[in-house]
Structure formats: C-alpha cells, structure tokens
Amino acid sequence: MSTTTLDFPLVTLLPGEDTHLALAVEAGVYAATLPERRELRAIVAAGDEARERLWWAGVRTAASLAYRHAARSGLPVDDVLQDACVAVSEAVCTWDCRRGASFTTHVYHLVSFAMQSVGRHRGGSWSSSKGDRRAARVVADEHSRLAERGIRLAPHEIAALTGVSATAAARGATMIVGLPDEPLADPDAALAFHRIDELGTDFLELLHPRHRTMLKLRFGLDGPAHTLQEAAAVLGISSSTALRVHQGALRAARRILEEERTTALRSRGASLDDESCA
Template sequence: MNSLHPGEPQKNDPELPALPRRRIVLRPAQEQANLDATPAQTSDSLSAPPASRVRPARARDLDADFASRDATDLYLAELSGSQPLTRDGEVELGRRIEAGERAALDAWVYSPVALRVFGEMAEDVQVGSVTIQDLLLNPDADDPASQAIPVRLAQLLQLARSLSKVSGPIVPSALSDLAAGLCEVRLDPSVGERIDNALREAVEAGGAEASGARATLSALRRARAQTARAKAELVQANLRLVMATARHYQRRGVPLLDLVQEGNLGLMRAADKFDYRRGYRFSTYAGWWIKQAIERALLYQGRIVKMPVHLADSRRKVLRSRKALSQENAREPSPEEIAEHSGLPLAKVKAVRDLSMEPISLDAPIDEEGDARYGDFLASDGATPDEALTMRRMMEQTRDLLDGLTPREREVLRLRYGLDGEADHTLEEIGRSFSLSRERIRQIESKALEKLRSRSRDRHLASYLES
C-alpha cells in the first residue's frame, strides 16, 4: 500500500518500523478547526494534507449530500423546540387577537375620517356597487349565527353613516357600540386598506383633520402590532402541524420544503380567519387550510401541464375508486366500473384517465446508454425538402397549364379540385356561386379538362405521375 505523500517509503519497508493504524473520524467543521488550532499539532503527526489542498471524492460526495439536507435538518431542529398549544392557549391567543382588532376599531370609530368612509360604504352597498359579502372576512360561513352577520353589518354601516353626519359631539356609548358590533362581524382587510388610504390623504392634505388622522394612524400601528404578535405566536406553535401534513404529500413532484412553505401560507391564512368563539380547535381549523394550500401547490407546481381544480377533484375520485375496485376484485377495473363506483360520467372518467398520464420529453433517452431518444422514432408530419421542391415545381407547371383556359374555366377547376389551398367543392356548390345549373358546371369542367389534355405541355406533368 502506498504512503500518503509521494516519495515516502512503503509501509512494509523493512528498514522502518510499521506505523500504527490511524482511525479517521469525521468531525463538524467548527470542532475540526479548534483541533487544528491546538498545540498538539506537531511534526510527528502523519495526517493527510489540509482539506483546502486535497478533497477526497468521498468527502465531497458526503458534503454535497449533507448540504442538500442541511436546510431541512435546520428547520426540523427549530421545530423541535416548539410546543403545541392547548385549547386554553388557543383561546387566550384568540382573545389577544380580538383585543388588537378591537383597539383598531376603536381608533376608527373615533375618527371622523373613518366614520365618513363607513358612510360611503353604506352608500356603495345601497346602490349595488359592492355587496355586504365583499366587506366580510368569512362571508361563506354556513352556521346559523353567521347567516345573521350580513344583516348586522348593514345595520352598523347605516349607524356609522348617521354618526358621520352629526355636527356636534357624539355620545361615546354610541361609538363604543359601533366598535363592538364591527368587531363581532369581522371585516375584510380591504376595508382597513380603504380607511387607511383615506387617513393618509387627510394627513397629506393638512387642515383641521390632519392631526386627528395622524393620531389615528399611530393608534392603528400599535393595535396591529399587538394583533400581529398574537398571530405570530399562534402560527409558530402550529408549524409542526404543517410539517406533519406536508410529509404525506412527498414524492409528487414538489420538494418537501416547497410543500412546507405553501402549507405555512395556508397556516397564516387560517390565523387571519380563526374565530375562537366558534368553539373548535385552531389545529383542526388550520388543518383544512394547510391541506388546501399544499394540494393547490401540487396542482400548479407538481405537473408540467397544469390541471384545473375541478379536474383534480375528479381525478382524486377516479383514483380512489380505481384503488378500491382493484383491492376488491383483484384486477384492474374497467372505465365503466370506475364510473359507476365514483358516480362520474364515463366520458369524464376517460378524460381524467388520459390527463393522469405524465408527459415525456422527446429529448429523453430511451435506454441507459442514451444513444437514441424518443423524438428520433416519431415520423415528421411535414414534407422533406425534396418533396417540398417537387410539389412547388408541379404547382408552377399546373398554373402554366391553367393560364391557357378562360377565367371561368380556371375558376371552376380551382374550386372543383381544391387548387391554391381551396377546399373541394361539389358541382351544386360551384353552380350556386356562378348562378348556373349543376349540368352546366359539369360541361365547363369537361371542356376545361379536354383543353388541358390536348395541350402539348402536359408531358411536363407526366413525369410527376410516373414518379
């Protein structure tokens, strides 16, 4: 066996004692740096040259493998320190979020500018330019308590409209009731954006309302910071739920960290819409948002050809029915059986089956050697250069022959035989365009063909027929 450095004697040289075997230990980079800096590194050390000069191939491969998993490992290490919330903990954070939202609403209702914007929204709803559902955070909730919210919001907007027209001092209890009612219905973020824009415009315009609008914006920043902190804690405590959900969707064409990122977006969306007063756990509510975000990401990122959401739902039904029937009958089910089991039309089952096939690149190699590719075995629909040249010459000589006919004879043949890109026409169709009978068009056609046969230049076309 050769030594580590060129020019050194062999290990089994009889003039030198045998060197003791050295054990190789892989250490973290920081620990290795500390060891390298110690005085123990003396001249009797027979270690390999520094890593900056020689990098064994095996070590480089290990580093590349570690680097690919490094981000995932770091993220998992961070998640290991987070603890899930209890029901009481979720309720406490929900109350803190509600308190921050209530503080923002208090700042709004005590601002004449915000009251005026609420009054404008009431007018917009009245004329139909916007709907009540456009102003709500959860307009699609189907429980009995939520169905009364649109009516309640319409009443609150009318109250705000009336208060905005009061010239004197407003009773504080009326403003407090308005803020409490708006907190119950939970407004869409677009409402806040509209009010904030009006407040900024009032500050920029100056005048009597500028100082009040500036104070309102300052109060809004403090209230929203309080809400953001509570939502961040709620999201942070449920990041492990996102990771657990994302693991079920691995190996579907999207990397795990990308799935986690999409799931985190769904988790944040759930934190925005969570209402602790409904009685359900946030983890249960967020699970649906996380799954929806991940499945949507798979639709748009996991396939080369994007699939619409409604087709993806049908595809899942078909796959579930196919799996159930295969397990039940121990054979591949037919499309008719899948359609009956899934309740989908047979045509849709066949269409979804075709969509389930993954596309293959024409440049992909057929075998491991890579000498042949799929595109090499596909016939071209276009003509070869020789065929295109022959066709062009034949068309030129055909036009020369047609020039010897009358304009009407030439037009009849052009329509009858689809020359110059025209489609073939029947005698009746040509007769209608010329206002002539079918028999008369047939006579014109026969006469024109007879002229072409009698011309001496038809020998030029005979060569094409022979070939």
C-alpha cells in the first residue's frame, strides 16, 4: 500500500452531527437483529451510511497521528496507518455520544493508545538504549496509574507530565524482532503442506489472491522459494505486513487442506476416529 498517494475524502462533521450519526448507527445495529421488513432495511442502510461517514471523519485525524508517529519512530508508514485505521473502526463501535466527549476526541485518544503498541514489535536491529527503556517504563507506569483513576492521556502527554522524552519512550517501547531468512520460517509450515503431492495445488485457487501469491513465493511453487523480505518486495509491502499475510495464508491453507482430508475420508466411508486409531 502506498500511503504517499492516498487521498482521504474530506468529511467534516457539523456541530452535533456526530451525535445524530451515532444514534443512526445504534438504530441500524438494532434493526438488523429484528425480523427482516422493508422499513427496517432502510434503517439498517442508514446506519451503515452513518457508520461510514463517522469512519471517514475519524480517518483524517488518525492519519495525521499515524504520519507523525511514523516519522518520530522510524516505523513503516503503512503499518502505522493500518493500526490507526483499525483504532478508528473501534472508535466508531465504542463511542458513547451520551458521555459528553466528541467523536473526534474519542478517536484521538484511541488512536494515541494504538500508537503505543504499533511499534512494540518490528524487524531490524536494536536501536534503543537503557535510558530509552527506562523512559518507556516511566510512561507505562504512569499510564497505568492514570487509567486506574479514569484519566486518559496520549503517550506524549504522559511523557511531558513525567518529564521524560516522548521520542525516547517510543524507542524504549519497541521490541526488535528478526524475520527469519529461511524459506520455511514457520516450523509447522512443512506439516501444513505434507499432503500437497497427494492433493495437488488446485486448492490454492480457493485462497485469496494475495494469500495464493504469498504461498507460491514462500514455498517455491512457481519457481525458487523466497524469504519473507523477498516476498515483501515482490508484493510491494513491508516485511512486517508480509509476515501477517504469510501467517494468514498458512491458516487459510490449513483449513482448506483439513476440509479436503475430511471429505476424502467420508468418501471412503471412514471416520476421523477410525483413522486416528489406525
């Protein structure tokens, strides 16, 4: 995903509009649980439109925070922006318009909290110092104390309150993890494909195109096997995103292979219990 060319729709909420949209979302969710009727379908549709408008209204705030955090932490912008957008979706679902805070304020806090964890695992070499890790502990401890009192502050606000560097705290909260170069980085990957000679590769057509491409690259089904970094370069994504795609592809493939196994056993009149006892 190229975040430099993204052009988010400009959605500006009028005073009080966020409350009306939230009530429409609630009505749509409730209407969807009732027996289907023509008038209820209109309420559900209105709720979906309201949810989408709230989401786009929050995305610009989230994007601003994500770009700023990526520049400060050195993390891939696409990874940070993805987590920020997920936080906006959570904000749409959890905002209570009756508690007084505006929707954009709720988005700001949820995205800020999401930014605390987005960089805790990243590929690369260790770059934080003992002082950075101390700053991260100070901010984390203060965050816990404030949360117990029902006070929510953004990480940089907590850093300013405790007198530590927000940048140092962000570096200290980052856990560096290496991405293996071996084609079969997942120890269970070979087991997931142990019946590939028997079943063939037709099952790949049942996968999402990105999952299918990832498995072909990682297992060398159309050529040499690729490492995660090489597969990420081919797909045009970051290494950490490639790792998530790879894990999702393995889960989907295992599910399909297991279904094929069950179907084959049933066609022979056997049962899984019979096979396990053999």
